[in-house]
Amino acid sequence: MNVLHNNLFNKMNSLKKSFTNSEKKVFEYIEKNPENIIHMNIRDISNEIKIGETTVIRFCKKIGFKGYHDFKISLIGNISRRKELNNHKIEILSDENYNALAEKIYNNSFNVLKDTLSLINNNTLDECINLISYSKHIEFIGIGYSNLTAQDAKYKFLRIGKSVAAHSDPHLFKMLSSISNKNDLIVGISQSGETKEVVDALKNAKKRGTKTIAITNNDNTEITKYADYILINGFKDKIFETGSFSERISQLFIIELLYLGVLSRNKSKSTKLKKLTIKAVKWL
Numbered sequence: 001m002n003v004l005h006n007n008l009f010n011k012m013n014s015l016k017k018s019f020t021n022s023e024k025k026v027f028e029y030i031e032k033n034p035e036n037i038i039h040m041n042i043r044d045i046s047n048e049i050k051i052g053e054t055t056v057i058r059f060c061k062k063i064g065f066k067g068y069h070d071f072k073i074s075l076i077g078n079i080s081r082r083k084e085l086n087n088h089k090i091e092i093l094s095d096e097n098y099n100a101l102a103e104k105i106y107n108n109s110f111n112v113l114k115d116t117l118s119l120i121n122n123n124t125l126d127e128c129i130n131l132i133s134y135s136k137h138i139e140f141i142g143i144g145y146s147n148l149t150a151q152d153a154k155y156k157f158l159r160i161g162k163s164v165a166a167h168s169d170p171h172l173f174k175m176l177s178s179i180s181n182k183n184d185l186i187v188g189i190s191q192s193g194e195t196k197e198v199v200d201a202l203k204n205a206k207k208r209g210t211k212t213i214a215i216t217n218n219d220n221t222e223i224t225k226y227a228d229y230i231l232i233n234g235f236k237d238k239i240f241e242t243g244s245f246s247e248r249i250s251q252l253f254i255i256e257l258l259y260l261g262v263l264s265r266n267k268s269k270s271t272k273l274k275k276l277t278i279k280a281v282k283w284l
Contacts, residue, residue: 008074009034010121010219010232012063019062025049026059030075031220038076042068109249115234116250120257128213128229129261132157135185135211140166141173141201142189149189149215149251156259170197177204187213191233191247193221202226215254 012027019027029049030037037045045068046053060071132138138157140150147168154166167173177186177200186205188198193216202212203226214227217234224230233250263271 008063010119010124010230013219013224013230014121014124015063019059022051022055023059023062025051026056034075034079038072038079105245108246112234112246112250113253116232116253117234119232119234120254124229124231125257125261128231128258129265131185131211131213131229132162132258132262133265136163136183138162138164138185138187139176139180140164140187140189141198142166143168143170143195143197145247146189146191146195146198146251149248149255150187152252153187153255153259156255157262160259160263162262173197173201174204177201177210178208180205180208180210182209182211185211185213187215188223188227189215189251190221190223191217191251193218193223195223199223199226215251217250 009031012030016024016027026045026049029045040048042053042056045056057067060066060068063071065071065074140153142148142150147166150166150168154164157164165176167176174197180186184205186202188202190198193199193214199222202214202223205212206226212227213229213231214223215231215233216223217232218224219230219232231254233254
């Protein structure tokens with residue numbers, strides 16, 4: 001069994017471009033009505049969407065299942081998992097000591113990382129690592145706490161010789177995405193998936209033929225419409241309703257996976273470039 005388990009909804013999204021028109025109808029119905037599906041047999045869904053039962057079976061096989069029954073079992077598990085996921089709220093008591101609070105933060109962080117790990121699609125991660133490895137220039141964009149993650153990514157990849165930048169100015173998002181090209185890559189980081197400035201930048205980039213990656217908490221948000229690849233982190237609810245710590249941990253975990261993946265693709269070259277950048281900083 002792979003360490004990185006596939007999330008069903010993420011997997012379906014990643015295969016969306018390979019679906020026939022009839023299979024897209026199945027996908028769209030499941031995406032909009034997942035909890036209805038668990039109470040429907042194959043004939044019910046066939047009649048509802050007005051397609052043949054063989055199309056439903058073909059769709060299920062295309063996304064890696066033996067048939068509709070196996071798919072439905074997985075869907076039930078994913079729905080249950082989604083209800084449990086992202087419930088990372090820490091209840092703070094007024095008379096709580098620091099040791100107890102530290103333990104809660106530790107346990108919460110562990111759960112956030114575990115959930116993020118369970119949501120990562122191996123194939124998607126591999127494709128993202130390829131994109132970063134071979135793109136001529138990479139832009140990481142995000143606002144607020146997500147920009148701190150973008151800055152972290154910038155410094156990591158600069159150290160191994162990648163042409164990379166990270167910006168927090170929405171005007172720069174628009175400018176850079178409007179002049180990007182097919183050799184570039186834009187990575188949009190938005191916890192909600194609805195940050196307008198980040199979404200608009202990915203939308204502009206797609207029009208230019210630029211490859212795009214979205215790092216977000218939900219695979220059914222606005223940003224995912226303009227992403228070639230989607231990486232989901234496992235954090236939603238918040239400590240004191242701010243959540244900066246756990247939110248950043250989940251995002252940084254994904255960045256670290258990407259960084260180490262790129263590093264391992266060409267370890268000797270990356271290590272040499274890393275030493276040069278470290279040496280350059282020491283000279284300052």
